[in-house]
Amino acid sequence: MSSNEPILTVDGVSTRFRTKRGQLRAVEQVSLELDAGETLGLVGESGSGKSVLGQTIMGLVSNGGATTVTGTVNFMGRDMQGLTRKEQQQMWGNDIAMVFQDPMSALNPFKRIGTHITESLRAHLGLDKTQARERAIELLRKVRIPEPTRRIDQYPHELSGGMRQRVVIAMALACDPKLTIADEPTTALDVTVQKQILELLDSLRTEMGMAGILVSHDLGVVAGQTDRVAVMYAGRIVETAPTRQLFANPRHPYTEALLAAVPRLEQEPHTRLESIDGGLPDMTKPPTGCSFASRCKYAQAKCREVVPTLTASQDTAGARHPHEVACHFPLDGAADLGMPAAVGTENRELEVETI
Amino acid sequence: MSETKMDDIDMPAFTGRVLDDAGAEELANAKDLAERRNLYRIGTILTVVGVVCAGLGVLPMLVMGARVAIFVVGLIALYMGVRRLGLARFGSDFDLTFILSCAWLTVLIVAAILAPLLPFAEHEDTTKTLAAKSYASPSLFSSHPLGTNNFGLDMLARSIYVARSSLIVAVAAVAIGILIGGAIGILAGYFGGWVDRIVGILTNSLLAVPALILLIALASVLQPNLRNVSFALAVLAIPSMVRIARANTLVFSQREFVLAARAMGATRWRVMLREIAPNVALPLLSLGMVMISVMIVAEASLSFLGLGIQPPSPTWGNMISEGQGNVFEQHPYIVLVPGVFLFLTVFAFNMVGEKAQKKTGGTREVKL
Numbered sequence: 001m002s003s004n005e006p007i008l009t010v011d012g013v014s015t016r017f018r019t020k021r022g023q024l025r026a027v028e029q030v031s032l033e034l035d036a037g038e039t040l041g042l043v044g045e046s047g048s049g050k051s052v053l054g055q056t057i058m059g060l061v062s063n064g065g066a067t068t069v070t071g072t073v074n075f076m077g078r079d080m081q082g083l084t085r086k087e088q089q090q091m092w093g094n095d096i097a098m099v100f101q102d103p104m105s106a107l108n109p110f111k112r113i114g115t116h117i118t119e120s121l122r123a124h125l126g127l128d129k130t131q132a133r134e135r136a137i138e139l140l141r142k143v144r145i146p147e148p149t150r151r152i153d154q155y156p157h158e159l160s161g162g163m164r165q166r167v168v169i170a171m172a173l174a175c176d177p178k179l180t181i182a183d184e185p186t187t188a189l190d191v192t193v194q195k196q197i198l199e200l201l202d203s204l205r206t207e208m209g210m211a212g213i214l215v216s217h218d219l220g221v222v223a224g225q226t227d228r229v230a231v232m233y234a235g236r237i238v239e240t241a242p243t244r245q246l247f248a249n250p251r252h253p254y255t256e257a258l259l260a261a262v263p264r265l266e267q268e269p270h271t272r273l274e275s276i277d278g279g280l281p282d283m284t285k286p287p288t289g290c291s292f293a294s295r296c297k298y299a300q301a302k303c304r305e306v307v308p309t310l311t312a313s314q315d316t317a318g319a320r321h322p323h324e325v326a327c328h329f330p331l332d333g334a335a336d337l338g339m340p341a342a343v344g345t346e347n348r349e350l351e352v353e354t355i
Numbered sequence: 356m357s358e359t360k361m362d363d364i365d366m367p368a369f370t371g372r373v374l375d376d377a378g379a380e381e382l383a384n385a386k387d388l389a390e391r392r393n394l395y396r397i398g399t400i401l402t403v404v405g406v407v408c409a410g411l412g413v414l415p416m417l418v419m420g421a422r423v424a425i426f427v428v429g430l431i432a433l434y435m436g437v438r439r440l441g442l443a444r445f446g447s448d449f450d451l452t453f454i455l456s457c458a459w460l461t462v463l464i465v466a467a468i469l470a471p472l473l474p475f476a477e478h479e480d481t482t483k484t485l486a487a488k489s490y491a492s493p494s495l496f497s498s499h500p501l502g503t504n505n506f507g508l509d510m511l512a513r514s515i516y517v518a519r520s521s522l523i524v525a526v527a528a529v530a531i532g533i534l535i536g537g538a539i540g541i542l543a544g545y546f547g548g549w550v551d552r553i554v555g556i557l558t559n560s561l562l563a564v565p566a567l568i569l570l571i572a573l574a575s576v577l578q579p580n581l582r583n584v585s586f587a588l589a590v591l592a593i594p595s596m597v598r599i600a601r602a603n604t605l606v607f608s609q610r611e612f613v614l615a616a617r618a619m620g621a622t623r624w625r626v627m628l629r630e631i632a633p634n635v636a637l638p639l640l641s642l643g644m645v646m647i648s649v650m651i652v653a654e655a656s657l658s659f660l661g662l663g664i665q666p667p668s669p670t671w672g673n674m675i676s677e678g679q680g681n682v683f684e685q686h687p688y689i690v691l692v693p694g695v696f697l698f699l700t701v702f703a704f705n706m707v708g709e710k711a712q713k714k715t716g717g718t719r720e721v722k723l
Binding site for chain 1: 610615617621629630634
């Protein structure tokens with residue numbers, strides 16, 4: 001389903017913000033590739049730089065003011081960081097679009113639902129009023145909003161959270177973008193609506209052949225929806241692999257700890273949930289060596305001195321999307337995740353998908 | 356544990372409890388009803404007393420001082436009575452002060468608009484009042500209900516005509532303030548950086564100059580006519596509008612819909628005009644309501660000093676200034692009539708403005 005030419009290439013991108021406490025390294029030396037029609041999950045805890053990476057790829061965060069961006073983002077043969085404002089404005093919403101986290105605040109309370117969608121249709125595709133309205137109704141139907149002809153004239157406060165998120169998705173899809181970046185699209189929704197929205201996003205992506213980046217802190221969300229996953233920690237990608245492989249065989253201690261922290265149905269009631277002790281390091285003064293070392297139970301002297309680089313594991317080295325990990329002492333295969341011995345890796349993976 | 360459960364299931368106990376609940380509810384209802392009946396009773400009594408007293412005050416039977424005292428007592432009783440009746444009839448949302456404020460403003464504005472059509476005596480042209488009695492005392496059933504001034508001009512007609520110029524000046528000043536101040540504030544808040552700094556310095560220096568002194572300075576330079584007075588007052592309104600607009604812009608530009616609009620390819624002007632401006636307009640408008648009353652007072656003080664709109668065109672300010680010297684001692688109504696008009700109008704605008712601010716003020720909005 002994916003062509004051979006990557007639609008998006010991110011090469012050595014770093015984003016730094018100048019703050020009162022010094023340079024904050026939000027994103028450090030991130031490289032990734034995305035094929036047309038492919039979906040990449042971006043996982044990590046709060047503050048690990050996922051959203052900033054998403055906005056840097058899009059160009060919403062760019063050089064200037066207190067921000068410095070180095071490295072290149074190449075989208076459809078164009079350097080996103082080198083675009084003029086005018087070119088950006090033409091590209092945003094048209095070729096690349098974003099779905100936001102909080103549907104409560106992603107819609108302007110003073111604009112009708114229809115206006116939200118038709119504005120970009122009219123600006124980018126040059127449709128006239130009636131055409132844009134028809135297309136907007138069609139889009140609302142596509143994101144499965146009942147009675148689109150009535151809803152289109154309503155204001156955001158008249159819609160429920162799930163409906164609003166559908167509208168936000170419809171806004172993003174309005175001009176058939178080649179890439180959508182979904183920045184935690186389901187965080188503000190309850191679990192049942194979450195599932196509906198994720199399935200909707202997935203089916204729309206396959207239907208329209210879009211590439212997608214799904215930013216989330218929720219492994220369950222990412223498991224069922226993505227082709228590949230990149231795990232971020234403290235601004236760096238620490239592990240990247242095809243989704244099944246990553247969940248079946250995590251190699252970075254951080255990924256392993258994240259997976260262990262997912263609550264499971266077969267656990268006894270009232271068992272204490274696994275957690276990772278400590279917190280993210282202060283990103284204005286990043287530690288020398290591996291940034292996860294302070295929280296890693298396998299850490300050794302070398303980890304505190306030398307920054308590990310992403311390297312492909314030997315068995316997948318030649319593959320198009322190898323299993324890469326940034327760790328001096330990567331875990332080997334079936335790690336002990338504190339799971340009952342009877343549950344095999346295959347089962348575990350399925351279960352994560354259904355969360 | 357199990358025993359209490361049994362109790363719960365036990366039919367008589369169960370029904371008993373339900374009955375108790377119903378009883379309590381009835382009790383509460385009864386209490387409510389009694390309270391309401393009480394409100395009705397006291398309300399009716401007070402209203403009747405108020406009407407009678409006010410009527411006595413109006414009728415020309417007693418000495419002047421006693422009449423005024425009885426009239427005022429009557430009005431207070433009437434207010435308290437009607438408030439109680441309203442509370443009993445419409446529940447605790449009933450706000451008589453707000454209703455009266457709206458009623459006063461409506462009557463004043465309608466009268467001001469229709470002034471040339473209403474059967475008023477002469478208000479401005481002294482050549483037509485040569486035969487009229489000057490300093491005629493107010494008497495409700497004569498052709499000069501609120502009396503006449505030293506030229507025999509009708510006080511009621513003058514007070515109503517004042518509303519035309521005063522309201523136009525105040526509303527125009529606030530409107531200019533909202534438009535210009537709002538635009539500057541949004542620009543400063545959205546662009547930040549040096550734009551914000553320059554705007555900040557300018558607004559702060561405008562706010563640092565005492566308002567009345569700035570007004571007097573402007574009035575002595577400009578021709579005192581409707582347009583120039585409006586502009587001078589607008590200069591007063593602009594800095595606070597800038598502040599409110601800037602603060603709200605800072606809040607709203609952090610909201611995700613602004614980022615979403617940018618991510619859809621909206622230009623900066625579009626973001627400011629379509630996304631931020633409508634959200635900022637609401638707090639500006641409710642501040643504007645309160646500012647109108649400030650403007651009316653400012654305009655009145657200007658014309659009191661003789662720097663505003665010039666006599667014989669009436670304004671509340673120059674009407675009050677007609678009472679200077681010992682005129683006020685002999686004919687107190689010369690000052691009281693325009694004073695009461697001014698007070699009621701300013702009070703009403705304040706009430707309505709405050710209510711509007713309460714209604715529109717969300718948690719995310721920034722207020723002065």
